[in-house]
Amino acid sequence: MFRPDHLPPPPADDEVHIVFQRGDLVSDMRSTDLCLIGRQQIEGLGWRIQRRQFLGYWHDQPCYVLEIDEFEEVDPLRYQRANLYHILGRVDEQLFALAGRGAQLLDWERDHRFCGRCGGPMQMDTQERAMRCEPCGTINYPRIAPCAIVLVTRGEELLLARNANFPRPMYSTLAGFIEAGETVEETLVREVREEVGVEVARLRYFQSQSWPFPNQLMLGFFAEYAGGDIVCDPREIADARWFHYRDLPMIPPSSSVAGQLIRHYIEQLGDSRSP
Numbered sequence: 001m002f003r004p005d006h007l008p009p010p011p012a013d014d015e016v017h018i019v020f021q022r023g024d025l026v027s028d029m030r031s032t033d034l035c036l037i038g039r040q041q042i043e044g045l046g047w048r049i050q051r052r053q054f055l056g057y058w059h060d061q062p063c064y065v066l067e068i069d070e071f072e073e074v075d076p077l078r079y080q081r082a083n084l085y086h087i088l089g090r091v092d093e094q095l096f097a098l099a100g101r102g103a104q105l106l107d108w109e110r111d112h113r114f115c116g117r118c119g120g121p122m123q124m125d126t127q128e129r130a131m132r133c134e135p136c137g138t139i140n141y142p143r144i145a146p147c148a149i150v151l152v153t154r155g156e157e158l159l160l161a162r163n164a165n166f167p168r169p170m171y172s173t174l175a176g177f178i179e180a181g182e183t184v185e186e187t188l189v190r191e192v193r194e195e196v197g198v199e200v201a202r203l204r205y206f207q208s209q210s211w212p213f214p215n216q217l218m219l220g221f222f223a224e225y226a227g228g229d230i231v232c233d234p235r236e237i238a239d240a241r242w243f244h245y246r247d248l249p250m251i252p253p254s255s256s257v258a259g260q261l262i263r264h265y266i267e268q269l270g271d272s273r274s275p
Contacts, residue, residue, distance in 0.1 A: 001059060001094050006129045008054035009062055015039040016058055018065045018102045019047075024081040025099060026074060034087055035099050036063075047072050053105050053124075058098060065102030067110075084212055089255045096255065100212030105129075107214060108142045116140075147216045148187040149175035151261040152200055154225040154242060156269060158262065160249065161196060161232070161240035171241075171249045173258045175218070184219055192223070196240045197231035200224065206264065209257040220257040222265065245269055 016036045019026040027034045028041075036058070048069040055063045074081060084100060091099075108131075112122050115133035122131040122140065131140045151173045152159035160171035176191030178184060185203050192200050200223035209218045230240050243249065245266045252259035 001092070002056060002063075002098055003060075004056040006054065006056075007127075008064075011039075012062055013039060015062045015064060017042055018055075018063070018099050019068060020066065020103060020106055021068050021072065021074065021081060022070045023083070023103075023107075025084055025086065025103070026068070027080045027082070027087065029078060029080055033095065034091055035095065042066070051106055051109055053102070053109065055098065055102055055105070058095075063098065065106060067106050089253045093255055097210055100210060103212050104144075104215045105142060108140075112140045144210075144215050144217045146178045146184070147175055147211070147218050148178055148184050148191065148221065149173055149218050149258060149261070150188045150192065150200070150203070150221045150223050151258075151265060152192060152198065152223050152225055153265060156245050157242040158245060158248070158265065159196065159198065159225065159230075159240065160243055160251070160262075162238045164234065164236055164238045166238070169250060170252065171239075171243070172252050173261055175258075177216075184221070188221055188223060193228075195233050195237050198228040199226040201226040206261055207257065209260075211257070218257045220261050222261065 016038055018035050019037055025035055028037055031037070049066050050069055051067040053065050055065055057063060080086070084096070084103060087096060087099065109124065112131040114120065115122055115136060115138050117138045118133065118136040120133050120135035122133050125132045129142060161174055162169065162171050174192055174195055176187055176195070178187045188203060189200060192198055202224040204222045206220040206222060208220065211218045232238070232240050251262050254260055254263055
């Protein structure tokens with residue numbers, strides 16, 4: 001469905017665009033794709049474009065991400081401005097990932113307008129996805145923050161926690177950023193111990209997910225309980241408990257790797273108990 005590329009083709013009538021303004025996604029409420037806006041529509045609106053990057057091809061259509069001027073008026077009767085959470089679960093997962101890719105690239109370009117080494121202006125490279133400083137030769141590539149996320153299990157029970165910053169009473173898996181010099185496995189053991197005071201063993205990789213809040217790569221794992229009582233770090237965890245898989249609280253949607261970890265484990269439990 002999506003084919004990445006960094007070398008834009010000649011202008012074409014079938015171009016589609018993902019549009020942001022002041023960091024918010026601009027969605028067309030009359031479109032079934034929500035976040036894809038055609039070339040003719042963009043030209044007709046006359047929005048002033050501050051940044052524009054070619055992302056690749058969406059169903060063989062050239063796809064760009066745009067950032068429009070912050071003072072442009074966006075018709076509230078047709079377009080909605082909101083963060084990327086607004087379309088999570090409402091559009092195809094690959095389309096959500098594409099919108100997230102666009103948001104991260106705009107942030108990267110905005111944050112690297114000047115060289116961190118000599119202070120000179122940075123320019124977009126024409127041959128690869130990079131920002132280049134002509135005076136000193138420094139090159140900056142888009143960067144991601146690797147984050148380990150884990151579902152800790154104890155037989156038919158799942159260890160789920162409510163983050164202190166969650167706006168809703170939702171319980172999820174535990175996660176943390178990988179620090180310099182750490183392996184993913186070391187991160188998981190450390191984060192679980194720091195956040196809820198529990199020891200884990202038998203780590204098993206599940207899958208990864210790009211997560212644009214703001215620029216994370218989530219590496220999903222399962223782990224088995226190995227000892228200890230739950231003691232929450234109040235700075236990060238408001239509550240943590242063992243939940244039986246048949247009596248779960250509100251959990252993340254299946255469009256997130258956290259939700260997929262939980263649902264996959266429950267499916268495995270069900271399969272193992274089938275006659």
